[in-house]
Amino acid sequence: MGNLLCCVKVDQSTVAIRERFGRFDDVLEPGCHCLPWFLGSQISGHLTLRLQQLDVRCETKTKDNVFVNVVASIQYRALANKAGDAFYKLSNTQSQIKAYVFDVIRASVPKLNLDDVFEQKTEIAKAVEDELEKAMSAYGYEIVQTLIVDIEPDEHVKRAMNEINAAARLRVAANEKAEAEKIVQIKRAEGEAEAKYLAGLGIARQRQAIVDGLRDSVIGFSENVPGTSAKDVMDMVLITQYFDTMKEIGATSKSSSVFIPHGPGAVRDIASQIRDGLLQASQL
Numbered sequence: 001m002g003n004l005l006c007c008v009k010v011d012q013s014t015v016a017i018r019e020r021f022g023r024f025d026d027v028l029e030p031g032c033h034c035l036p037w038f039l040g041s042q043i044s045g046h047l048t049l050r051l052q053q054l055d056v057r058c059e060t061k062t063k064d065n066v067f068v069n070v071v072a073s074i075q076y077r078a079l080a081n082k083a084g085d086a087f088y089k090l091s092n093t094q095s096q097i098k099a100y101v102f103d104v105i106r107a108s109v110p111k112l113n114l115d116d117v118f119e120q121k122t123e124i125a126k127a128v129e130d131e132l133e134k135a136m137s138a139y140g141y142e143i144v145q146t147l148i149v150d151i152e153p154d155e156h157v158k159r160a161m162n163e164i165n166a167a168a169r170l171r172v173a174a175n176e177k178a179e180a181e182k183i184v185q186i187k188r189a190e191g192e193a194e195a196k197y198l199a200g201l202g203i204a205r206q207r208q209a210i211v212d213g214l215r216d217s218v219i220g221f222s223e224n225v226p227g228t229s230a231k232d233v234m235d236m237v238l239i240t241q242y243f244d245t246m247k248e249i250g251a252t253s254k255s256s257s258v259f260i261p262h263g264p265g266a267v268r269d270i271a272s273q274i275r276d277g278l279l280q281a282s283q284l
Contacts, residue, residue, distance in 0.1 A: 006036050007035065008033050008035045009033075010028050010029065010030045010031055010032075010046070011030060012030045013030070013049050014046050014047065014048050015027050015028060015029060015047050015049060016043050016046050017043065017046070017083070017084070018041060018042070019042055020039070020041050020042075024044075024088065027084060047078055047083050047087050049077060049078055049080055049083075050077065051076075051077045051144060052075070052077060053075050053076075054073075054097055055071060055072070055074075056072045056097070056101045056102070057069055057070075058070050058071075058072065058102050058105045058106065060105055060109045061109070061110055062110065063111060063113050063116075064113045066154065066157050067153070067154050069152040070109060070117075070148060070152075071149050071151075071152070072101050072125070072128055072146060072149070073147045073149045074101065074128075074143065075143075075144040075145045076093075076132075076141050076143050076144060078140055078141055079140050084140070086141055087140075089140065093139075093141065096136070097132060097136070101128055101132070103131070104124075104127050104131045105128065108127055117151055121148040121151060122148075124148055128148075129143055129145070132146065
């Protein structure tokens with residue numbers, strides 16, 4: 001019906017290419033336009049001005065001979081003031097863009113090692129964008145942005161990289177564990193040394209207290225009972241402690257046996273041993 005009334009509608013974000021007798025005549029903006037078909041005018045086609053995206057997957061090799069798949073995302077659009085060039089100069093826009101992307105990536109990536117490819121993907125994207133902008137502007141297209149969205153090495157390479165990373169982390173973990181065990185052993189040794197020192201200090205103080213107590217007992221007894229020597233008092237004290245110990249052993253509820261020499265001569269021997277031990281302790 002529109003053709004019969006010589007009217008044509010162009011949608012928003014779209015331009016129409018008008019020809020007259022097969023020759024380019026004008027670019028029709030969005031809206032309603034008069035198209036006198038009886039004068040040879042006709043619509044040759046439509047061109048969208050919307051932003052378009054093209055994902056390009058390119059396989060190439062790095063400097064260290066690793067094959068990778070580089071995925072580039074190209075965002076582009078046709079320019080309204082160059083709609084004639086965009087419509088007539090290129091028959092397949094996406095194929096043209098892919099060719100330039102392949103050319104730049106396969107020229108850039110082989111100069112870099114695999115690790116450098118991951119680190120310099122922004123520079124690679126910038127090189128692709130500059131090359132595309134310079135080439136596609138002559139055809140009426142604008143390159144809005146170029147992104148390197150993925151870099152996929154071969155599966156065996158990825159597995160090897162993961163194993164290297166895992167081994168490095170395990171090595172760090174082993175070092176940290178060994179260092180922790182070393183600290184624990186050092187602290188345990190320091191604790192044991194401190195405990196032994198304190199135990200020895202306690203034993204020394206205990207012996208000193210015993211010696212002081214016995215000395216006070218001997219001095220007091222000698223003063224209250226004239227004619228007794230210190231040796232007599234010490235023997236009597238030790239014999240008393242000896243019989244008290246025997247009594248405690250006999251009164252215990254547990255069936256324990258203690259074998260010690262017993263007899264009149266043994267008492268003197270025991271007193272001599274105890275006295276010698278206490279005197280040696282007092283000299284420490």
